[in-house]
Amino acid sequence: MIPYFTPDSFLETVQEFKVTATMLVPTMLYTILDNPRIDEFDLSSLETVYYGAAAASPTRLKEAIDKFGQIFFQFYGQAECPMTITVLRKGEHDTNDLARLATCGRPVPWVDVALLDEEGNKVTRGEPGEICVRGPLVMGGYWNKPEETEAAFEFGWLHTGDIAREDAEGFYTIVDRKKDMIISGGFNVFPREIEDVLGTHPAVAQSAVIGVPDEKWGESVKAIVVLRPGQSVDADDLMSLVKEAKGAHYAPKSVEFVEEIPLSPLGKPDKKALRAQYWSDATRQVN
Known part of the structure; x- marks a missing residue:
């Protein structure tokens, strides 16, 4: 193990110790890809890169696969259940299908997984619903927190707080955390979907999308963007990119x-x- 992560220390460690497997969060992966020294190192020993903890940009994930090969394996889960709810296996990382790379894979067989609406009903395939889990490996509750436990297990399912859609092949795509959803002019806007579009622009290294106060719409969409080294782009170009891909209310x-x-x-x-x-003096909760 290295005491703390930097792109250089990671690259040096992989080369020196012939590391075969590692675990990265997406932001670590992006900084490795953007490191100007990356081609100086022999990384051929790497056989598996596990990743998770946050959604990965499908565009940047494709870039990583093109660079390192089809060695990536995604876990999605949380501590309240057996750490793994869905997986996207190495062979399922199709670089010709960005929609597939945007997924978190398919449910594992040792828990029961469903997408539920606000009333606890399973949603129609393709519609957004909260990822909920039940089974013998799920936690019994939060220690000495009966109210939090009751809320977490509404309708008899453990609620993860993540909203996802299921495609025809059973792959789940997380569209966002329930608490991160933006309600603008009556539309439910999922920041993750905007971030994925922004990530397709060659100048964008990373982005985060939030809702900010708006007197007319309640909330408006704001994008915070990190550019790749040496790149530039106009804000209007990014707004237009999202509008063309997702529609005006997502822009x-x-x-x-x-x-x-x-x-x-x-x-x-x-x-x-x-x-x-942005919300310190407003009524919206920011947790």
Whole structure:
């Protein structure tokens, strides 16, 4: 193990110790890909790169597969159940199908997984619903927190808080955290879908999309964007890109370019921190 992650230390360690398997969160993978020294290292020992903890940009994932080969394996899960709810296996990473790379795979056989609506009913395939899990390997509850436990197990299922769609082949695509969904002018807008579109632009390294206060629409879509080294793009071009791909109500009303996006201790984009500066004096909860 290395004491802390940097792109250089990762590349040096893989080369020196002939590392065969590792675990990365997407932001780590992006910084490795963007490291100008990447081609100086022999990384041929790598056989498996496990990744998870946050959604990966399908465009950047394709870039990684083109660079390292079909060695990527995705886990999706949480501590309350057996850490793994769905997996996207190596052979299922099809670089000719970005929609497939945007998925978190298919449910594992040792838990019962369903997408439920607000009333606890299973949604029609293709429609968004909350990923819910039940089975003998799911936790019994939160220690000394009966109210939180009752809420988590509404309708007899453990609620993950993640909204997803299931395709015809049974692959789940997480469209966002339930609490991150933006309601703008009566439309439910899922930031993950916007982030995936922004990621297709060659100048974009990473993005985070949040809802900010808007007197007319309640919330408006704001994109925070990190550019690839040496690249540039106009905000209007990114707005138009999303509008063309997803429609006007998904298009960001504003774009902010930053050097980096704040991360949580787990390496996920910290959207609570991003929202806080806009909602500190407003009524929306930012947790």
